Amino acid sequence: MNGQNFKKKVDQLWKDLTTAVDQINRSENDIVIRAEEILMETDASIRQLKDLLRQYQFPDWSNEIYFFKNTKPQFVAVYIYYSKVLAIEASKPYADSQALRSYYENERSNLLYFYNEQREFISYYRRKSTYLDKKYFVRFKFDFKLKLSPELYSYDEEFSTSHDHIVSQIMANDLLEQYLTNKIDSKDSKENSIDHIKNLEWTAPKVALIELLYALHQTKCFNGGHSDLAEIFRWAENSLNIGLGNYHKTFSEIRLRKTDRTKFLSLLQHNFNQYLDDLDL
Structure with missing residues:
Protein backbone atom coordinates (compact mmCIF):
# COMPACT_ATOMS: atom_id res chain seq x y z
CA MET A 1 0.00 0.00 0.00
CA ILE A 194 -27.52 37.40 29.95
CA ASP A 195 -31.23 37.69 29.24
CA HIS A 196 -31.13 41.19 27.85
CA ILE A 197 -28.98 40.17 24.88
CA LYS A 198 -31.27 39.03 22.13
CA ASN A 199 -29.98 35.91 20.39
CA LEU A 200 -30.38 35.41 16.68
CA GLU A 201 -33.01 32.83 15.86
CA TRP A 202 -33.03 30.69 12.72
CA THR A 203 -36.55 31.03 11.35
CA ALA A 204 -36.11 29.41 7.94
CA PRO A 205 -36.79 25.66 7.67
CA LYS A 206 -34.24 23.41 9.36
CA VAL A 207 -33.66 21.60 6.08
CA ALA A 208 -32.43 24.90 4.62
CA LEU A 209 -29.81 25.26 7.36
CA ILE A 210 -28.71 21.66 6.87
CA GLU A 211 -28.30 22.28 3.13
CA LEU A 212 -26.26 25.40 3.86
CA LEU A 213 -23.99 23.71 6.41
CA TYR A 214 -23.25 20.81 4.08
CA ALA A 215 -22.32 23.29 1.35
CA LEU A 216 -20.04 25.25 3.71
CA HIS A 217 -18.37 22.03 4.81
CA GLN A 218 -17.73 20.92 1.23
CA THR A 219 -16.31 24.36 0.43
CA LYS A 220 -13.89 24.01 3.40
CA CYS A 221 -15.08 27.23 5.02
CA PHE A 222 -14.14 26.27 8.60
CA ASN A 223 -10.61 25.82 10.00
CA GLY A 224 -9.06 25.53 6.56
CA GLY A 225 -11.23 22.52 5.72
CA HIS A 226 -10.04 20.51 8.74
CA SER A 227 -13.33 20.64 10.69
CA ASP A 228 -15.47 17.52 10.84
CA LEU A 229 -19.05 17.71 9.63
CA ALA A 230 -20.29 16.75 13.10
CA GLU A 231 -18.21 19.54 14.65
CA ILE A 232 -19.78 22.11 12.27
CA PHE A 233 -23.29 20.96 13.08
CA ARG A 234 -22.62 21.08 16.83
CA TRP A 235 -21.30 24.63 16.42
CA ALA A 236 -24.39 25.69 14.47
CA GLU A 237 -26.77 24.08 16.97
CA ASN A 238 -25.03 25.72 19.92
CA SER A 239 -24.73 29.11 18.23
CA LEU A 240 -28.33 29.24 17.01
CA ASN A 241 -29.85 27.26 19.90
CA ILE A 242 -31.49 24.86 17.48
CA GLY A 243 -31.71 21.09 17.25
CA LEU A 244 -31.12 19.73 13.76
CA GLY A 245 -31.94 16.13 14.62
CA ASN A 246 -30.73 13.37 12.32
CA TYR A 247 -29.22 15.61 9.66
CA HIS A 248 -27.72 12.59 7.85
CA LYS A 249 -31.27 11.41 7.11
CA THR A 250 -32.30 14.90 6.02
CA PHE A 251 -29.31 15.02 3.67
CA SER A 252 -30.44 11.73 2.12
CA GLU A 253 -33.86 13.31 1.50
CA ILE A 254 -32.17 16.32 -0.14
CA ARG A 255 -30.34 13.96 -2.49
CA LEU A 256 -33.68 12.39 -3.53
CA ARG A 257 -35.20 15.70 -4.66
CA LYS A 258 -36.45 15.44 -8.22
CA THR A 259 -35.82 19.08 -9.14
CA ASP A 260 -33.26 21.59 -7.87
CA ARG A 261 -31.57 19.58 -5.12
CA THR A 262 -29.86 22.78 -3.86
CA LYS A 263 -33.14 24.62 -3.42
CA PHE A 264 -32.06 26.89 -0.58
CA LEU A 265 -28.67 27.71 -2.10
CA SER A 266 -30.42 28.62 -5.35
CA LEU A 267 -32.78 30.87 -3.39
CA LEU A 268 -29.84 32.59 -1.70
CA GLN A 269 -28.15 33.21 -5.03
CA HIS A 270 -31.34 34.53 -6.60
CA ASN A 271 -32.14 36.90 -3.71
CA PHE A 272 -28.59 38.26 -3.50
CA ASN A 273 -28.39 38.83 -7.25
CA GLN A 274 -31.77 40.56 -7.07
CA TYR A 275 -30.46 42.79 -4.27
CA LEU A 276 -27.39 43.71 -6.34
CA ASP A 277 -29.55 44.45 -9.35
CA ASP A 278 -31.83 46.66 -7.28
CA LEU A 279 -28.82 48.65 -6.04
CA ASP A 280 -27.78 49.31 -9.64
CA LEU A 281 -31.12 50.88 -10.55
Missing part, protein backbone atom coordinates in the same frame (compact mmCIF):
# COMPACT_ATOMS: atom_id res chain seq x y z
CA ASN A 2 1.41 3.40 -0.94
CA GLY A 3 1.34 6.49 1.25
CA GLN A 4 -1.55 8.14 -0.59
CA ASN A 5 -3.78 5.08 -0.27
CA PHE A 6 -2.87 4.66 3.39
CA LYS A 7 -3.72 8.28 4.21
CA LYS A 8 -6.97 8.11 2.25
CA LYS A 9 -8.11 4.97 4.06
CA VAL A 10 -7.15 6.36 7.48
CA ASP A 11 -8.95 9.65 6.79
CA GLN A 12 -12.06 7.74 5.72
CA LEU A 13 -11.85 5.57 8.84
CA TRP A 14 -11.75 8.69 11.03
CA LYS A 15 -14.61 10.29 9.13
CA ASP A 16 -16.72 7.13 9.52
CA LEU A 17 -15.98 7.00 13.24
CA THR A 18 -16.86 10.64 13.93
CA THR A 19 -20.07 10.24 11.91
CA ALA A 20 -21.02 7.11 13.87
CA VAL A 21 -20.27 8.81 17.21
CA ASP A 22 -22.37 11.80 16.24
CA GLN A 23 -25.30 9.63 15.16
CA ILE A 24 -25.19 7.64 18.40
CA ASN A 25 -25.07 10.82 20.47
CA ARG A 26 -28.12 12.13 18.65
CA SER A 27 -30.21 9.18 19.78
CA GLU A 28 -32.49 9.45 22.79
CA ASN A 29 -30.65 6.72 24.68
CA ASP A 30 -29.12 7.29 28.09
CA ILE A 31 -25.47 8.37 28.14
CA VAL A 32 -24.43 4.99 29.57
CA ILE A 33 -25.95 3.13 26.62
CA ARG A 34 -24.56 5.65 24.14
CA ALA A 35 -21.08 5.39 25.62
CA GLU A 36 -21.17 1.59 25.36
CA GLU A 37 -22.22 1.79 21.70
CA ILE A 38 -19.51 4.33 20.94
CA LEU A 39 -16.87 2.17 22.61
CA MET A 40 -17.80 -0.74 20.36
CA GLU A 41 -17.61 1.46 17.27
CA THR A 42 -14.28 2.93 18.36
CA ASP A 43 -12.79 -0.45 19.19
CA ALA A 44 -13.68 -1.66 15.69
CA SER A 45 -12.10 1.45 14.15
CA ILE A 46 -8.87 1.06 16.12
CA ARG A 47 -8.62 -2.58 15.04
CA GLN A 48 -9.05 -1.51 11.41
CA LEU A 49 -6.40 1.18 11.89
CA LYS A 50 -4.06 -1.46 13.25
CA ASP A 51 -4.71 -3.70 10.25
CA LEU A 52 -4.01 -0.83 7.86
CA LEU A 53 -0.71 -0.13 9.58
CA ARG A 54 0.35 -3.77 9.18
CA GLN A 55 0.02 -3.31 5.42
CA TYR A 56 2.05 -0.11 5.30
CA GLN A 57 5.71 0.79 5.64
CA PHE A 58 6.53 4.35 6.66
CA PRO A 59 8.93 5.94 4.14
CA ASP A 60 10.74 7.95 6.82
CA TRP A 61 10.72 8.94 10.47
CA SER A 62 8.68 12.10 9.92
CA ASN A 63 5.72 10.10 8.61
CA GLU A 64 5.93 7.64 11.47
CA ILE A 65 6.18 10.45 14.01
CA TYR A 66 3.13 12.20 12.55
CA PHE A 67 1.08 8.99 12.70
CA PHE A 68 1.91 8.25 16.33
CA LYS A 69 1.83 11.86 17.50
CA ASN A 70 -1.38 12.90 15.74
CA THR A 71 -3.30 10.21 13.87
CA LYS A 72 -3.44 7.21 16.20
CA PRO A 73 -3.95 9.26 19.40
CA GLN A 74 -7.17 10.84 18.16
CA PHE A 75 -8.74 7.39 17.69
CA VAL A 76 -7.56 6.11 21.07
CA ALA A 77 -8.58 9.36 22.78
CA VAL A 78 -12.20 8.73 21.77
CA TYR A 79 -12.02 5.31 23.39
CA ILE A 80 -10.41 6.59 26.59
CA TYR A 81 -12.83 9.51 26.87
CA TYR A 82 -16.00 7.44 26.53
CA SER A 83 -14.57 4.74 28.81
CA LYS A 84 -14.19 7.36 31.52
CA VAL A 85 -17.58 8.92 30.83
CA LEU A 86 -19.14 5.45 31.09
CA ALA A 87 -17.37 4.72 34.37
CA ILE A 88 -18.37 8.09 35.84
CA GLU A 89 -22.01 8.00 34.76
CA ALA A 90 -22.57 4.33 35.57
CA SER A 91 -21.24 4.87 39.10
CA LYS A 92 -22.80 8.22 39.95
CA PRO A 93 -25.02 8.24 43.03
CA TYR A 94 -28.76 8.78 42.99
CA ALA A 95 -28.62 12.00 44.96
CA ASP A 96 -29.69 15.62 45.02
CA SER A 97 -28.10 18.21 42.75
CA GLN A 98 -25.59 19.39 45.38
CA ALA A 99 -24.31 15.86 46.00
CA LEU A 100 -24.03 15.26 42.26
CA ARG A 101 -22.13 18.49 41.86
CA SER A 102 -19.66 17.36 44.52
CA TYR A 103 -19.35 14.00 42.77
CA TYR A 104 -18.44 15.62 39.46
CA GLU A 105 -16.09 18.08 41.17
CA ASN A 106 -14.26 15.17 42.79
CA GLU A 107 -13.93 13.43 39.41
CA ARG A 108 -12.53 16.60 37.91
CA SER A 109 -10.03 16.89 40.76
CA ASN A 110 -8.83 13.37 40.01
CA LEU A 111 -7.56 14.60 36.65
CA LEU A 112 -4.93 16.65 38.45
CA TYR A 113 -3.03 13.49 39.34
CA PHE A 114 -2.44 12.73 35.68
CA TYR A 115 -1.47 16.32 34.87
CA ASN A 116 1.01 16.36 37.76
CA GLU A 117 2.39 12.93 36.93
CA GLN A 118 3.01 13.82 33.28
CA ARG A 119 3.72 17.53 33.76
CA GLU A 120 7.02 17.51 31.86
CA PHE A 121 5.72 15.69 28.81
CA ILE A 122 2.45 17.65 28.76
CA SER A 123 4.48 20.85 28.63
CA TYR A 124 6.53 19.42 25.75
CA TYR A 125 3.37 18.39 23.88
CA ARG A 126 1.40 21.60 24.42
CA ARG A 127 4.36 23.75 23.34
CA LYS A 128 4.38 21.73 20.09
CA SER A 129 8.02 20.86 20.68
CA THR A 130 9.68 18.38 18.32
CA TYR A 131 13.26 17.90 19.53
CA LEU A 132 12.43 14.61 21.32
CA ASP A 133 9.92 13.29 18.81
CA LYS A 134 12.24 10.52 17.59
CA LYS A 135 12.38 9.16 21.13
CA TYR A 136 8.71 9.65 21.90
CA PHE A 137 6.98 8.71 18.64
CA VAL A 138 9.11 6.19 16.76
CA ARG A 139 8.64 2.48 17.46
CA PHE A 140 11.43 0.41 19.03
CA LYS A 141 13.21 3.59 20.16
CA PHE A 142 12.43 3.53 23.88
CA ASP A 143 14.87 5.58 25.91
CA PHE A 144 14.83 4.22 29.45
CA LYS A 145 16.33 7.46 30.73
CA LEU A 146 13.00 9.07 29.92
CA LYS A 147 9.93 8.69 32.08
CA LEU A 148 7.98 5.77 30.63
CA SER A 149 4.53 4.44 31.36
CA PRO A 150 4.55 1.35 33.61
CA GLU A 151 2.02 -0.17 31.18
CA LEU A 152 4.46 0.02 28.29
CA TYR A 153 5.32 -3.68 28.39
CA SER A 154 1.70 -4.65 27.66
CA TYR A 155 1.57 -2.53 24.50
CA ASP A 156 1.79 -3.96 21.01
CA GLU A 157 5.26 -2.83 19.94
CA GLU A 158 4.20 -2.83 16.27
CA PHE A 159 1.35 -0.43 17.05
CA SER A 160 2.79 1.66 19.88
CA THR A 161 5.56 4.06 20.78
CA SER A 162 6.64 5.09 24.25
CA HIS A 163 4.38 8.17 24.40
CA ASP A 164 1.55 8.01 21.85
CA HIS A 165 -0.78 6.62 24.51
CA ILE A 166 0.00 9.55 26.78
CA VAL A 167 -0.98 11.95 23.97
CA SER A 168 -4.29 10.06 23.75
CA GLN A 169 -4.76 10.49 27.49
CA ILE A 170 -4.06 14.22 27.25
CA MET A 171 -6.65 14.61 24.50
CA ALA A 172 -9.20 12.47 26.34
CA ASN A 173 -8.68 14.22 29.67
CA ASP A 174 -9.07 17.64 28.06
CA LEU A 175 -12.44 16.49 26.72
CA LEU A 176 -13.36 14.94 30.06
CA GLU A 177 -12.47 18.10 31.94
CA GLN A 178 -14.83 20.06 29.70
CA TYR A 179 -17.53 17.40 30.12
CA LEU A 180 -17.27 17.54 33.92
CA THR A 181 -17.15 21.33 33.93
CA ASN A 182 -20.37 21.40 31.91
CA LYS A 183 -21.97 18.98 34.37
CA ILE A 184 -20.88 21.12 37.32
CA ASP A 185 -21.83 24.45 35.78
CA SER A 186 -24.95 23.44 33.86
CA LYS A 187 -27.39 24.89 36.38
CA ASP A 188 -25.32 28.01 37.03
CA SER A 189 -24.83 28.72 33.35
CA LYS A 190 -28.60 28.83 32.86
CA GLU A 191 -29.11 31.07 35.84
CA ASN A 192 -26.30 33.42 34.83
CA SER A 193 -27.34 33.79 31.20
